[in-house]
Amino acid sequence: MSEGYLPSPTERPAVSVDVVIFSLREGDLKVLLIRRAAPPFKGKWAIPGGFVRANESLEEAALRELEEETGVQEVYLEQLYTFGEPKRDPRGRIITVAYFALVVDDVSTHAGAEASETQWHSMHALPELAFDHAEILKYALQRLRYKLEYTAVGFELLPNEFTLTELQTAYEIVLGETLDKRNFRRRIQDAEVLSETNRYREGDGQGRPAKLYRYKKNATTEVKARRLFP
Amino acid sequence: MSEGYLPSPTERPAVSVDVVIFSLREGDLKVLLIRRAAPPFKGKWAIPGGFVRANESLEEAALRELEEETGVQEVYLEQLYTFGEPKRDPRGRIITVAYFALVVDDVSTHAGAEASETQWHSMHALPELAFDHAEILKYALQRLRYKLEYTAVGFELLPNEFTLTELQTAYEIVLGETLDKRNFRRRIQDAEVLSETNRYREGDGQGRPAKLYRYKKNATTEVKARRLFP
DNA sequence: CCAAAAGTGTTGGTTTTACACCCATGG
DNA sequence: CCATGGGTGTAAAACCAACACTTTTGG
Numbered sequence: 001m002s003e004g005y006l007p008s009p010t011e012r013p014a015v016s017v018d019v020v021i022f023s024l025r026e027g028d029l030k031v032l033l034i035r036r037a038a039p040p041f042k043g044k045w046a047i048p049g050g051f052v053r054a055n056e057s058l059e060e061a062a063l064r065e066l067e068e069e070t071g072v073q074e075v076y077l078e079q080l081y082t083f084g085e086p087k088r089d090p091r092g093r094i095i096t097v098a099y100f101a102l103v104v105d106d107v108s109t110h111a112g113a114e115a116s117e118t119q120w121h122s123m124h125a126l127p128e129l130a131f132d133h134a135e136i137l138k139y140a141l142q143r144l145r146y147k148l149e150y151t152a153v154g155f156e157l158l159p160n161e162f163t164l165t166e167l168q169t170a171y172e173i174v175l176g177e178t179l180d181k182r183n184f185r186r187r188i189q190d191a192e193v194l195s196e197t198n199r200y201r202e203g204d205g206q207g208r209p210a211k212l213y214r215y216k217k218n219a220t221t222e223v224k225a226r227r228l229f230p
Numbered sequence: 231m232s233e234g235y236l237p238s239p240t241e242r243p244a245v246s247v248d249v250v251i252f253s254l255r256e257g258d259l260k261v262l263l264i265r266r267a268a269p270p271f272k273g274k275w276a277i278p279g280g281f282v283r284a285n286e287s288l289e290e291a292a293l294r295e296l297e298e299e300t301g302v303q304e305v306y307l308e309q310l311y312t313f314g315e316p317k318r319d320p321r322g323r324i325i326t327v328a329y330f331a332l333v334v335d336d337v338s339t340h341a342g343a344e345a346s347e348t349q350w351h352s353m354h355a356l357p358e359l360a361f362d363h364a365e366i367l368k369y370a371l372q373r374l375r376y377k378l379e380y381t382a383v384g385f386e387l388l389p390n391e392f393t394l395t396e397l398q399t400a401y402e403i404v405l406g407e408t409l410d411k412r413n414f415r416r417r418i419q420d421a422e423v424l425s426e427t428n429r430y431r432e433g434d435g436q437g438r439p440a441k442l443y444r445y446k447k448n449a450t451t452e453v454k455a456r457r458l459f460p
Numbered sequence: 461c462c463a464a465a466a467g468t469g470t471t472g473g474t475t476t477t478a479c480a481c482c483c484a485t486g487g
Numbered sequence: 488c489c490a491t492g493g494g495t496g497t498a499a500a501a502c503c504a505a506c507a508c509t510t511t512t513g514g
Contacts, residue, residue, distance in 0.1 A: 011283075013242065082327050094236075
């Protein structure tokens with residue numbers, strides 16, 4: 001920023017944030033989309049988003065959108081990329097800062113999503129998307145997979161307590177490949193990001209009850225940069 | 231982007247791009263900075279940048295800034311992060327999309343930098359910086375180091391033809407650590423991103439002349455996601 | 461022939477992958 | 488007692504880190 005003048009207001013683009021909200025539901029990786037009620041792209045599906053307000057940071061704007069759509073409180077939220085092609089929105093110059101969020105499939109998540117035009121869609125069967133949102137989703141999935149392999153972010157998709165099999169299944173769903181049970185467990189244990197509880201998942205159908213684990217909150221950063229699942 | 235209205239022009243933030251331009255010079259990792267001639271932060275150093283014009287993409291804006299400052303043609307350019315704290319610029323709401331660029335230390339680079347207030351600064355001895363630019367530089371260095379370890383981006387800091395020792399030295403300067411010559415060479419060879427020329431670096435002082443290599447342009451992406459220097 | 465930089469392999473340790481059986485519970 | 492899912496170890500292969508000498512050139 002070396003120039004000494006500010007562009008006149010009419011030369012300014014609008015700035016929005018769009019939040020790619022991922023969740024594991026019904027054994028699938030889903031993303032929350034909103035059906036557009038008005039042109040452009042009326043009837044097409046879009047990533048939730050909105051304009052950045054004068055006195056909020058980008059992250060605050062993203063959290064606000066997230067809460068409006070899902071009612072969630074604690075989430076993993078990370079800035080993804082900024083999309084700014086001049087023609088990406090036919091209404092005018094709109095630059096969007098995309099974020100991605102991971103939310104847990106529990107009751108609180110359903111709260112805000114009462115609008116019938118807000119729905120979870122499988123990442124494997126996406127509808128037609130508005131604007132450049134297909135590109136944004138593609139980028140987000142790539143980043144999520146990458147993050148999952150290199151950091152301990154997978155826990156953000158599960159409730160506080162979970163079994164190792166549930167965790168492995170979460171990884172398998174997102175990565176789209178099966179993992180070896182023993183190797184998976186060894187890596188997770190070696191990463192020292194879990195603590196055992198003395199509770200078990202009971203009455204869960206057949207079979208031996210599985211021990212419940214929790215994620216150690218403070219462990220996240222340490223795991224970064226060390227490959228979890230090479 | 232679900233909302234059907236656009237914010238009125240007066241509610242809109244200004245959007246700039248700032249480009250962190252790295253180069254290897256005098257055996258050191260340097261960044262191009264501009265001394266601010268006017269308030270705010272008059273006399274402090276800043277990352278080159280400017281406002282995004284109505285009909286250019288973010289990347290085009292970044293390339294334009296880069297060319298204005300350095301006159302360079304081909305460079306490595308990558309979007310870094312978008313900084314948007316409401317108070318980051320005392321003149322008003324300015325959201326900046328930061329990029330980072332790698333340029334080669336050759337004559338063409340000096341062309342545009344005639345302004346006496348544009349100077350290369352060592353990343354190890356940074357002056358006082360304007361705005362949140364210290365944070366942006368910190369982030370950029372982190373990303374550069376990371377990229378260097380995981381991808382074949384190091385070649386972007388060297389001229390078309392270079393010796394393996396020059397390449398190793400480039401890596402050592404950026405990473406801030408020494409590397410083992412034999413292991414380094416093995417990894418580079420195994421990555422199959424270089425092609426030999428039949429020329430040698432001659433009259434370069436003492437010693438046996440070193441073979442010159444070139445980077446295979448198409449090889450970049452293949453190397454991604456496979457750790458080059460763990 | 462000396463100084464300077466280029467170039468080249470091996471070994472031991474660690475990490476990763478592939479793989480199969482016994483355990484605890486509920487019905 | 489059987490069906491279901493939970494839990495556990497080992498061996499071979501791949502990979503990584505540490506390490507020192509010979510080659511080529513110019514002066």
